[in-house]
Amino acid sequence: MxxxxxxxxxxxxxxxxxxxxxxxxxxxxxxxxxxxxxxxxxxxxxxxxxxxxxxxxxxxxxxxxxxxxxxxxxxxxxxxxxxxxxxxxxxxxxxxxxxxxxxxxxxxxxxxxxxxxxxxxxxxxxxxxxxxxxxxxxxxxxxxxxxxxxxxxxxxxxxxxxxxxxxxxxxxxxxxxxxxxxxxxxxxxxxxxxxxxxxxxxxxxxxxxxxxxxxxxxxxxxxxxxxxxxxxxxxxxxxTVEESQYQYNNLVIRTGCVDEVDTLSCLRNLSAESLQANNCNTPSPGAQATPLYMxxxxxxxxFIQDYTYRSFERGRYLKLPAIYGDDTNEGTVFTPKSTSTIGQSSTFLQAQFPALTLTHLRTINTIYPLAEQYPSSGLYWRQLSNAYGEMRYVCPGIYLSNIYARDGVHANWNYRWNVIDPPSNASGYGVTHTVEVGAIWGPENINGGAPASYSTTNAAIVPVVQAYWTSFVRCFDPNRFRLGGTPEWEEWTVDGYQRLMFQTNETGMERVEGGQRTRCGYLSGIGVEIGQ
Structure with missing residues (x-):
């Protein structure tokens, strides 16, 4: 046999x-x-x-x-x-x-x-x-x-x-x-x-x-x-579809399709060049400026039955092994470096999230005071970027990891990318939005988008994150095939708030500091109110 x-x-x-x-x-x-x-x-x-x-x-x-x-x-x-x-x-x-x-x-x-x-x-x-x-x-x-x-x-x-x-x-x-x-x-x-x-x-x-x-x-x-x-x-x-109607109406007006009975057919009959010539952002109703993304x-x-925050809060999601994470300075590449007043800061935030009320903005301006200063930047640039970065990116990641832990998903990891690139750090941009993609894929594989230091002084971080990432892809666990000598990536718990902090030659576990936990508690608490 x-x-x-x-x-x-x-x-x-x-x-x-x-x-x-x-x-x-x-x-x-x-x-x-x-x-x-x-x-x-x-x-x-x-x-x-x-x-x-x-x-x-x-x-x-x-x-x-x-x-x-x-x-x-x-x-x-x-x-x-x-x-x-x-x-x-x-x-x-x-x-x-x-x-x-x-x-x-x-x-x-x-x-x-x-x-x-x-x-x-x-x-x-x-x-x-x-x-x-x-x-x-x-x-x-x-x-x-x-x-x-x-x-x-x-x-x-x-x-x-x-x-x-x-x-x-x-x-x-x-x-x-x-x-x-x-x-x-x-x-x-x-x-x-x-x-x-x-x-x-x-x-x-x-x-x-x-x-x-x-x-x-x-x-x-x-x-x-x-x-x-x-x-x-x-x-x-x-x-909602109803709230999006203004986008359609504005496009119909700009393209000249307003005079047609069947405006959708008119939009479909336009050449891609004609439609693209009119493909631009406009301010949301009630906002004073155009958003970054309309x-x-x-x-x-x-397909989408509720706001993202509420869908997860109600447990209406697939409970699968997951990694969530963010970069230390998520907001700096999005916010105007010239932001000089608290009024300009609030105007930008309200353009991105038109449902923000005066009470919301007043509270945000309290929990995000005037921040560090950098040459050739406005007084309130980092105040604004700190608020926007946590509101849109960091706090949702922390919230999701907490929901997974609440629901007993015991394959739930979180990270903070804090690999310091000297030129970016000196300019005030810091550790920017999704910069880790250059290390995960390898700096030579993303069409020139990675910082130069990822091939020199920060080259050592590349095999570290690639090993964790591909280990997760291979077996739904970032630890089994991690690089020798690197720390175990501990799972997230509500009590611990622990995440892996990636930093060249200093990667290790950390706990989310209390101030960020407090700020994220507020921002996640108003998430449904502002349409997230």
């Missing part, structure tokens, strides 16, 4: 040939590329039909069949962003593409863990496009598959109104993400990946997307992902 078992195993190993770079995905075949480093890649795979013509403002549809072999050796074009040039040749409305990176020796039997990454950009741009998964795969000892992709943003992904609800679809950017997850579930095994072991990751708006997928359809489990890793989870204001996820009582 033993001999028979051995022979069967040997036969299975013999039959399990490495995945061919020519992969059949039912509707077409994609020819990828293998490289001497032992990694293969397939770039520019269509995961949905081009969202153009009548599919503009519609839910994503299946890709069209094509009997020809498709060369998968170039990235697809990036989705059109709000404020982007109408003639930018690097962007397009036809943008629903994904990239796959896998070990060349992966087989259909490999069932490698999958890291599915949602890029950020405030739901108005694709700001982390075309990252190369090579660094993560090498860090995993060739034991994972990496997927990234583009999704519709701005009005293309998030236009909402009575007209769109009746003749199109709401939250199409999120539905694009869901469509890509469904594609992975169906096809990733053909690239060596395991559809039953998918870690959903993302940064900024991508991390906000992670939380929205966790709470999607009231927390319904479609078995599309099995753990999550969110970097700078963003809780922006979420409007278009975004909308409560449609289907």
């Amino acid at each position: 033993a001999r028979k078992i051995i022979s069967v195993v040997a036969l299975c190993c013999y039959l399990a040939k490495a995945v061919d770079t020519l992969v059949d995905v039912s509707y077409t075949k994609y020819q990828g590329t293998s490289f001497p480093n032992g990694i293969s890649q397939w770039l520019g795979i269509r995961y949905a039909a081009p969202p153009v013509g009548n599919l503009r403002f519609a839910a994503p549809q299946d890709p069209l069949s094509n009997s020809s072999i498709q060369l998968a050796n170039e990235h697809g074009l990036v989705c059109l962003g709000t404020g982007g040039s109408p003639t930018d040749s690097t962007t397009s409305e036809d943008c629903l593409f994904l990239d796959i990176y896998a070990p060349t020796n992966a087989t259909s039997w490999s069932k490698l863990p999958v890291y599915f990454f949602i890029q950020g950009g405030g739901f108005n741009t694709n700001s982390n496009a075309n990252y190369n998964g090579t660094g993560l795969i090498k860090a995993s000892e060739m034991n994972i598959v990496v997927v990234n992709f583009s999704y519709r943003v701005g009005p293309y992904g998030f236009l909402a109104s009575e007209e769109v609800l009746a003749g199109g679809s709401i939250n199409n950017g999120l539905k694009d993400q869901r469509k890509a997850l469904q594609w992975v579930h169906k096809y990733i095994s053909r690239f060596g990946g395991n559809p039953q072991h998918v870690v959903l990751g993302g940064n900024s708006a991508g991390a906000a997307s992670v939380t929205l997928h966790l709470a999607a359809y009231g927390g319904r489990d479609d078995h599309l992902f099995h753990a999550t890793a969110a970097e700078s989870q963003s809780f922006g204001p979420v409007l 278009y975004g996820p909308v409560i449609d009582y289907d």
Whole structure:
């Protein structure tokens, strides 16, 4: 009997040939590329039909069949962003593409863990496009598959109104993400990946997307992902369809479609260049200035059924292993460095969160007093950036970790990224929003976006965070395959408020200090009131 078992195993190993770079995905075949480093890649795979013509403002549809072999050796074009040039040749409305990176020796039997990454950009741009998964795969000892992709943003992904609800679809950017997850579930095994072991990751708006997928359809489990890793989870204001109507009306007026009876049809018939020429932000009703990001996820009582804070408070989310975390100075890259008065500070905050009341602002200005000063900056710049950074990013992450601990999710980790980059630190920007993405992917893999120090004085932090991250992807635990000599990343508890503080040569556990806990208690307490 033993001999028979051995022979069967040997036969299975013999039959399990490495995945061919020519992969059949039912509707077409994609020819990828293998490289001497032992990694293969397939770039520019269509995961949905081009969202153009009548599919503009519609839910994503299946890709069209094509009997020809498709060369998968170039990235697809990036989705059109709000404020982007109408003639930018690097962007397009036809943008629903994904990239796959896998070990060349992966087989259909490999069932490698999958890291599915949602890029950020405030739901108005694709700001982390075309990252190369090579660094993560090498860090995993060739034991994972990496997927990234583009999704519709701005009005293309998030236009909402009575007209769109009746003749199109709401939250199409999120539905694009869901469509890509469904594609992975169906096809990733053909690239060596395991559809039953998918870690959903993302940064900024991508991390906000992670939380929205966790709470999607009231927390319904479609078995599309099995753990999550969110970097700078963003809780922006979420409007209803009715509250979003002004965005649609303004776009109709700007494009000249106001004279048409069927305004939605008129918007669909515009060229992408014409629509893009009018794709800009306008102030929210009651606000005095334009927000950083106007278009975004909308409560449609289907995909998004409630505010994010309330969905998690009520336990209506998937209780999966999770990492949440933030950077020390989340707000500095967003707030005007010229902010010189408390009035300018409050105006900026109210432009981002129009539901803020005078009482809210008065309290915020009390708990965020005048802060440290830097050359060539306004008196209230750091006061404002401290408030905005914690309101939108840091406090939601702490809140989510607390909810997981409350609900008994015993695979729940939190971090603070505090890797000091000397030029950024000297300028006052400090440890900026999602800067850790350059270390997680490897500074050479994110198209020049990482600080120079990540390849010099801070190079030592790269293998540290990559080991924790890929360990989590491999086994839903950041500790099992962590780098030798690095500390155990302790799970978060409500009593302990403990998180891992990443800092070059000083990474270790810390407790959230009392002042931040108090501030976050207030900000999370008004989260539903201000639409988060």
